[in-house]
Amino acid sequence: MSRVIAIANQKGGVGKTTTAINLGAGLAVAEQRTLIVDMDPQGNATSGLGFDKNSLERSVYDVLVDGTPVQDSILTHVHFPFLDLLPSSQDLVGALSLSRLRSATSSRATSILRIQATAVLARARLRR
């Protein structure tokens, strides 16, 4: 059984990323394995979780474009034991492809938050 939550708004700067970060943290505190996927080239979820997006070795870009195994790019136990992050990269501009990411991450977590440039999709899959 799963539940899907979408956070989306066409307008910029209205709190989509902030909501995704806090929802992700809340789910993790509730001991739901949660993976935040930062699909925004701005990398605000990545920096908001305390990482310097310019000094990361790997990002979601490597998964989408270079075929790097997703587990090699995921940062685990981000602030909480149940919270993981697949960080963003500026290289994502022009490389957005959700379908490949969906299959690459589906077995990684009970909760997946996917963040896009113009909308944040918070996808919470809560297994019972």
Ligand SMILES: Nc1ncnc2c1ncn2[C@@H]1O[C@H](COP(=O)(O)OP(=O)(O)OP(=O)(O)O)[C@@H](O)[C@H]1O
């Ligand atoms: N509930 C809130 N109260 C006050 N300020 C907030 C709140 N939520 C977010 N903000 C602030 O609003 C600004 C924009 O938030 P955020 O980056 O989450 O928006 P966004 O919708 O993801 O933007 P973008 O469209 O650029 O991706 C940030 O400075 C953030 O700190």
Ligand SMILES: [Mg+2]
């Ligand atoms: Mg945002």
